[in-house]
Amino acid sequence: MSASRPRPTTFPELQPIDTLSEDEAREELAELAAAIRHHDRLYYTEAAPEISDAEYDTLRRRNAALEARFPELIRSDSPSRRIGAAPAAGFAKVTHTRPMLSLENAFDEADVRAFFAGIRNFFSRPADQALVAEDAIEVMAEPKIDGLSIGLRYEHGRLVQGATRGDGVTGEDVTANIRTLPSVPEELKGNGWPEVIEIRGEIYMERTGFFALNEERAAAGETVFANPRNAAAGSLRQLDLSITARRPLKFFAYAWGEASAPFARTHAEALTKFAAWGLAVSDRSRLCRGVDQVLAYYHDIAADRAALPYDIDGVVYKVNDLSLQERLGMVSRAPRWALAHKFPAEQAQTVLRDILISVGRQGALTPVAALEPITVGGVVVQRATLHNEDEIARKDVRIGDTVIVQRAGDVIPQIVGVVTERRPADAKPFQFPDHCPVCGSLAVREPGMVARRCTGGLICPAQAVERLKHFVARDCFDIEGLGTKHIQAFWEDGLIRRPGDIFRLDPTIIAKREGWGEVSARKLVAAIDERRRISLERFINALGIPQVGQATARLLARHYRSLAHWRAEMEAAQQPDSEARAALVDIHGIGEDMAADIIGFFAEPHNREVLDDLAREVTVLDHEGQARRTASPLAGKTIVFTGSLESMSRSEAKARAEALGANVTSSVSAKTNYVVVGADAGSKATKAASLGITLLDEAGWLALANGAGAAE
Ligand code: IVH
Numbered sequence: 136m137s138a139s140r141p142r143p144t145t146f147p148e149l150q151p152i153d154t155l156s157e158d159e160a161r162e163e164l165a166e167l168a169a170a171i172r173h174h175d176r177l178y179y180t181e182a183a184p185e186i187s188d189a190e191y192d193t194l195r196r197r198n199a200a201l202e203a204r205f206p207e208l209i210r211s212d213s214p215s216r217r218i219g220a221a222p223a224a225g226f227a228k229v230t231h232t233r234p235m236l237s238l239e240n241a242f243d244e245a246d247v248r249a250f251f252a253g254i255r256n257f258f259s260r261p262a263d264q265a266l267v268a269e270d271a272i273e274v275m276a277e278p279k280i281d282g283l284s285i286g287l288r289y290e291h292g293r294l295v296q297g298a299t300r301g302d303g304v305t306g307e308d309v310t311a312n313i314r315t316l317p318s319v320p321e322e323l324k325g326n327g328w329p330e331v332i333e334i335r336g337e338i339y340m341e342r343t344g345f346f347a348l349n350e351e352r353a354a355a356g357e358t359v360f361a362n363p364r365n366a367a368a369g370s371l372r373q374l375d376l377s378i379t380a381r382r383p384l385k386f387f388a389y390a391w392g393e394a395s396a397p398f399a400r401t402h403a404e405a406l407t408k409f410a411a412w413g414l415a416v417s418d419r420s421r422l423c424r425g426v427d428q429v430l431a432y433y434h435d436i437a438a439d440r441a442a443l444p445y446d447i448d449g450v451v452y453k454v455n456d457l458s459l460q461e462r463l464g465m466v467s468r469a470p471r472w473a474l475a476h477k478f479p480a481e482q483a484q485t486v487l488r489d490i491l492i493s494v495g496r497q498g499a500l501t502p503v504a505a506l507e508p509i510t511v512g513g514v515v516v517q518r519a520t521l522h523n524e525d526e527i528a529r530k531d532v533r534i535g536d537t538v539i540v541q542r543a544g545d546v547i548p549q550i551v552g553v554v555t556e557r558r559p560a561d562a563k564p565f566q567f568p569d570h571c572p573v574c575g576s577l578a579v580r581e582p583g584m585v586a587r588r589c590t591g592g593l594i595c596p597a598q599a600v601e602r603l604k605h606f607v608a609r610d611c612f613d614i615e616g617l618g619t620k621h622i623q624a625f626w627e628d629g630l631i632r633r634p635g636d637i638f639r640l641d642p643t644i645i646a647k648r649e650g651w652g653e654v655s656a657r658k659l660v661a662a663i664d665e666r667r668r669i670s671l672e673r674f675i676n677a678l679g680i681p682q683v684g685q686a687t688a689r690l691l692a693r694h695y696r697s698l699a700h701w702r703a704e705m706e707a708a709q710q711p712d713s714e715a716r717a718a719l720v721d722i723h724g725i726g727e728d729m730a731a732d733i734i735g736f737f738a739e740p741h742n743r744e745v746l747d748d749l750a751r752e753v754t755v756l757d758h759e760g761q762a763r764r765t766a767s768p769l770a771g772k773t774i775v776f777t778g779s780l781e782s783m784s785r786s787e788a789k790a791r792a793e794a795l796g797a798n799v800t801s802s803v804s805a806k807t808n809y810v811v812v813g814a815d816a817g818s819k820a821t822k823a824a825s826l827g828i829t830l831l832d833e834a835g836w837l838a839l840a841n842g843a844g845a846a847e
Contacts, residue, residue, distance in 0.1 A: 149197065152200055152201060152204050153204075155204075157205060157794075158794055160201050160204070160205045160208055161205075161208050163201060164198065164201055164202070164205075164208055164209075164210055164213070165210070167194055167197060167198040167214070168198070168210055168212055168213060168214055170194055171191075171194055171195060171198065171214040172212075172214070174186060174191055174194070192311055192314065192315075192376055195214060195375070195376050195377065196376065196377050196380070198213070198214055198215060199215055199375060199376075199377030200377070202215060204686070205686060206686045206687075206724065207686055207687075207690055207723060207724025214375075215375045215377075226299075226307035226308050226309060226372070227307070227308040228301075228305050228306075228307065228308070229296065229298040229305065229306050229307065229308045230304065230305050231286060231298065231303070231304060231305070231306060231333075231392060232333065232392060232393040233392040233393050234303050234304055234468070235284060235286060235300040235301075235303045235304075235306065235392065236303065236465060236469055236470055237303065237468050238451065238469055238470075238473055238474065238475040239469045239473070239474055239475065240449075240474075240475050240476075240477055241474050241475065241477065242477055242479070244430060246474075246476075247426060247429065247430060247433075247452075247474065247476055248426055250452070250474045251269055251272065251425075251426045252269075253471070254267050254272065254454065254463065254471075254472075255267050255268070255269070257462075257463060257471065258459075258462075266456070266459065267459070268425075269425055269426055270424065270425035270426070270427065271424060271425060272424070272425060272426075272454065273401075273422060273423070273424055273454070273455035273456060274422075274423050274424075274425075274428075274429055274453065274454060274455060275401075275402045275403055275406070275420060275421075275422055275423070275452070275453045275455050276420065276421050276422075276423050276428075276429050276432040276433070276450055276451070276452050277389055277417055277419070277420040277450060277451045277453070278417055278419045278420075278436060278443070278447045278450055278451075279447050279448055279449040279450055279451045279475055279477075280337045280339045280387065280417075280445050280446070280447050281339065281362070281363065281364045281446045281447060281448045282337040282338050282339030282340070282363070282364055282367045282368075283299060283300070283337065283338050283339075283364065283367055283368045283371065284299075284300045284335060284336070284337055284338075285297060285298065285299060285309070285313065285335065285336060285337070285338050285371075285386070286298045286300070286306070286333045286334070286335050287313065287319060287333065287334045287335070287336070287386075288331070288332075288333045288393075289323055289328065289331070289332050289333070289334065290330065290331050291330060292322050292323040292328055293321065293322050293323075294310075294313070294314070294319065294320070294321050294322070295310075296308065296310050297309050297310045297312070297313030297314070297319070298310075299371075299372070303468060307372070309371055309372065311376055312371050312372070312373060312376060312379040313371075315376055315379045315380035315384075316338070316379075316384050316385070316386055318385050318386045318387075318415045319386050320412075320413040320414065322413075323412040323413060323414075324411065324412050324413035325411050325412055325413070327398065327408065327411075328398065328408075328412055329394045329395040329396040329397075329398050330395045330396070331394070331395040332391060332393070332394045332395070332398070333391060333393045333394070334388050334390075334391050334409065334414060335388070335389065335390040335391055335392055336386055336387050336388035336389050336390065336414075336415075337386070337387055337389065338367050338371055338384055338385070338386050339363060339364070339367050339384070339385055339386075339387070339445055339446075340363040340366050340367040340370065340382070340383055340384055340385070340445075341363070341383065341385065341444045341445045342363060342444060342445060342446065343383075343444065344382070344383030345360070345362075345363040345366050347383075348360070348366055348370075348382065349366070350495070350496075353495060353499050353501060353523075353586060354495050354497040354499050354586075355497070356499065356581065356584035356585060356586040356588070357585070358585055359522060362446070363445065363446050364446070366382075367384060370382035370384055371384060386414075386415055387415045387417050388406075388409045388414040388415065388416050389406075389416070389417070389451070391405065397457075399457065400456070400457055400458070401455045401456055401457060402453050402454075402455050402457065402460075403420075403422050403455055405457075406420060419436065419443075422455060423452075429450075429452050429476075432450065433450050433476055436450055437478060440478070447478075448477060448478060449475050449476050449477035450475075450476050451473060451474070451475050451476070452473065452474045452476065453472060453473045454472040454473070459472065460472040481511050481541060481542040482511065482539055482540065482541045482542075482551070483509045483510065483511045483516075483539075483540050484509075484537050484538065484539055484540070484554055484557075485506050485507045485508075485516075485537070485538065485540055486506070486507040486535070486536070486537055486538075487504050487505070487506060487507075487532065487533075487534055487535065487536050487538045487550070488505045488506060488507055488534070489504075489505040489534055490502050490503070490504060490505070490521065490527070490532075490565045491503045491504075491505050491518075491572075492568060492572045493597075494571060494572070494573050494589055494595065494597035494598060495597075495598075496598060496601040496602075497588065497598070497681050498571070498578075498588045498589035498590070498591065498592075498595065498598050498681060499587070499588055500567075500568070500571070500578055500586065500587045500588065500589060501520065501521075501522070501523065501586075502520075502522070502523065502524065502526075502527055502565070503518050503519070503520060503521065504518065504519040504520070504521050504532075504538065504540075504550050505517065505518060506518065506519060506538070506540060509540060511540055511541070511542045511548060516540055516542065516548045518548070519540050519548040519549050519550050520548070520549050520550075521549075522549070522585075523585045523586055524567040524580075524585075524587060525585055527565055527567070530550065530551075530552055530553060531553060531555075532550060532553055532565065533553070533558065533562040533563055533564050533565065534562065534563040534564075534565055535558075535559050535561060535562040535563060536553045536554070536555075536557070536558055536559075536562050537553070537554040537557040537558070538550045538552070538553055538554070539551045539552045539554065567587065568587075569587070571589030571590075571591050571595055571597075573589070573591075573595055573596055573597040574589065574591040574595035574596060574597070574741075575591075576589050576590050576592075576594070576595060576739055576741070577589075577590045577735070577738075579735060581728045581731060581732075582728065583728075584728075588681060590735045590736065590738070590739055591739060591741060591742075592678070592679065592680065592736050592739055592741065592742045592745070594633070594739070594741030594742065594744075594745060598679075599626065599632070600622060600623060600626050603626065603631060603634065603637075604619045604622050604623075605677070605679045606634050606637070606677045606678075606679065607622065607637065608677075610673065610676055610685050611673055611676050611677035612637075612666050612669060612673065612677050613666065613673070614637070614662055614663055614666055615662045616655075616658060616659045616662050617637070617662070617663070624648075625640075630644070630645075633745050633748060634677070634745060634748075634749055635745065635748035635749045635751065635752050637663060638663060638664075638667065638752035638753065640659070640660060640663065642656040642657050642659070642660045643656070645659065645660075666753075667752065667753050667754060668753070668754045668756060669753055669754070669755055669756065670692070670755075670756050670758070671691075671692040671695075671696070671697065671698055671701070671756060671757065671758045672685075672688050672692040672758065673688070674688075674698065674753075674755045675687075675688035675691050675692055675701075676688035678736070678742075680732055680733055680736045681732045681736075682728070682729045682732050683729070683732065683733060686724070687724065687725065687729065690722055690723075690724050690725060691722075691725075691733075692758040693758060693798070694722050694798050695758075696757055696758045696771060697755075697757045697758070698750075698755040702737070702746065704718070704719070705719075705733065705734060705736075705737040706737060708730075708734050708737070709734060709737065709738060714804050714805065714806065716730070716734065717802065717804060718800065718804060718806060719733065719734070721800040721801055721802055722798070722800065723789075723799065723800075723801075767795045767796050768842070769792060769795040769796055769797040769839065769840070770795065770796035770797070771796060771797075771798075772797050772808040772809060773797065773798045773799075773800055773806055773807050773808050773809075774792050774797045774798070774799055774800075774807070774808060774809045774810070774811065775799070775800055775801065775802070775803050775807050775809070775810045775811070775819060775823070776788050776789060776792075776799065776810075776811045776813070777810060777811070777812055777813065777816040777817065777819040777820055778812055778813030778814050778815050778816030778817070778820070779813045779814050779815060780811070780813040780814075780833050780836070781813075781814070781833060782833060782837065788811065788836070788840075791840055792840070795840065802819070803819050803822045803823045803826065803828065804826075805826055807823065807826070807828050808829065809828070809829050809830075809831055809836075810828055810829070810830050810831070811831045811832075811833070811835075811836040812830050812831065812832060813833060
């Protein structure tokens with residue numbers, strides 16, 4: 136497309152994504168890719184943006200949302216894939232108008248006392264001594280949250296820039312990312328803020344959000360973040376803003392850089408103003424007087440550490456009086472008026488008794504260290520994560536080893552290394568299982584993935600409950616009134632073991648359970664009965680095959696059209712060189728590793744039994760496409776395009792064929808019905824001819840497509 140062509144900047148009447156057809160989505164994705172590319176160039180190369188950051192973000196978010204709904208339509212030139220491409224790949228550099236300082240550290244009480252003594256010496260004039268006496272000096276004590284520091288520049292009360300600390304002098308412009316954080320106000324509230332003020336603070340992730348994120352990543356076979364700090368930094372520095380937006384990032388303000396006018400006399404007053412302006416500040420800050428009070432604060436916080444929702448690695452003390460701060464100034468890169476009092480490293484050594492394997496929701500096998508119980512920072516630790524098999528190998532962890540356990544950020548203990556000098560002669564290297572320890576099914580590790588995964592599917596007890604929950608979920612069987620609590624309870628009592636059991640629930644038994652009665656039990660069974668007829672698409676989604684979600688289920692349903700056909704093909708696909716396997720991989724949107732998961736699912740006898748069992752209970756409707764499409768001569772036909780067409784691009788031809796109910800594949804096989812041969816076609820045409828497949832030239836294709844259109 137030419138650069139001069141007007142681009143859509145906003146989409147005033149965005150159609151809800153749920154109601155978009157594939158064709159509409161495809162078209163919109165193409166428009167978005169062009170528009171975003173255009174605005175990127177204006178912004179990065181010409182420094183002359185035409186639209187606001189917020190409008191630009193809207194485009195990117197819409198693109199991400201469309202891609203999430205239609206993963207098979209992700210373009211090779213999608214803006215979300217443009218990571219690593221210059222110059223849009225990087226974050227612009229920002230030179231801080233005031234350097235972002237670091238803090239001097241104290242590791243024990245003596246260091247803290249020396250800090251106070253240093254201040255007293257600094258103000259040795261008798262007139263000042265009263266202000267800074269050991270028991271009189273006012274100091275603000277604050278938690279030191281372990282995240283990454285950020286400067287937020289507000290001009291006339293509006294957020295104009297967010298920048299990372301970088302090396303303290305130059306950081307990165309993360310304005311667009313920052314704007315996705317709910318705790319960063321776009322506009323300051325109230326009044327009294329200086330015209331220009333750069334608020335500084337920390338971006339962090341609470342532990343619950345961190346755990347959930349890691350769980351999600353582990354289940355998807357992605358590397359996990361070592362701690363909330365890394366998770367926060369990794370989440371903020373994303374070129375795809377939709378990723379940042381989805382991560383549970385928070386911000387709290389604790390300092391400031393440039394301010395066009397003085398706005399407070401003390402640090403405490405500044406924090407109060409920040410809060411009034413709508414910025415988050417710590418509710419654990421405390422104004423202390425003298426060294427003993429700050430030490431008491433330190434011990435209080437340390438005792439509370441595990442109860443805080445976020446990780447802290449110490450506390451920070453700041454001289455409260457800003458005029459004293461000013462006078463104290465800084466030494467090298469740290470202010471003389473502040474001190475970080477760090478918690479001692481929470482590490483301990485203990486013996487690794489065994490390595491256990493826990494099985495996650497999607498079947499990911501996670502190694503867990505079973506330890507000789509040990510107290511680490513006041514908490515007894517008997518289990519620690521070893522992350523994955525590569526980590527075990529990298530650290531050369533063996534059973535019987537003395538290992539260093541760390542409570543990284545308090546709660547998830549991890550093994551940071553081995554004390555090799557203490558390795559006993561009989562220490563045993565760990566053989567990572569290639570079968571699921573719970574159900575015995577094959578556990579496979581796909582290329583490029585860190586997680587090994589149990590292929591037991593619905594039959595693995597560890598996965599079964601989670602999968603049952605998925606089975607009844609909204610995009611699957613959508614059984615009203617059968618919530619996750621019920622699934623868990625019915626499972627525990629043996630009422631539901633596999634999906635088919637749901638359809639055999641006995642209302643008289645349920646009615647007798649605590650919290651149930653005859654009416655509610657009958658209602659549940661009626662809701663279940665209502666779902667005995669289900670579309671192929673929902674059915675496939677409900678099976679919970681790794682990597683197969685709604686979009687892939689739709690692709691499979693459209694391609695195979697009936698459960699019987701799909702199943703027969705997947706059974707045939709067990710042969711590595713089979714045509715059925717090739718045909719599966721050939722479906723646009725299904726890659727090799729996804730195909731392996733699908734085929735792996737059918738390789739498990741348990742899964743086949745579950746399917747047989749379900750077949751007795753439910754009717755899986757054939758995929759019809761749209762009813763009108765069945766009238767098209769292309770409905771259900773497999774078509775291959777080769778060579779270039781004059782009247783339309785290959786993508787358009789493909790889209791048109793699909794709209795008429797055809798399966799478009801890229802390779803020719805005995806199952807191919809038509810091969811459309813354009814200019815400069817190669818071997819596919821020859822192969823098709825040798826297989827006796829109908830060859831169409833462009834005119835023939837158009838006649839078929841248009842004829843089909845006319846028949847609609
Ligand atoms: S004050 C000159 N206060 O700790 C003031 N920093 O180790 C500079 N941090 O770079 C920072 N909580 O990222 C300050 N309450 C707090 C803090 C805090 C966490 C971080 C910040 C800083 C690092 C220094």
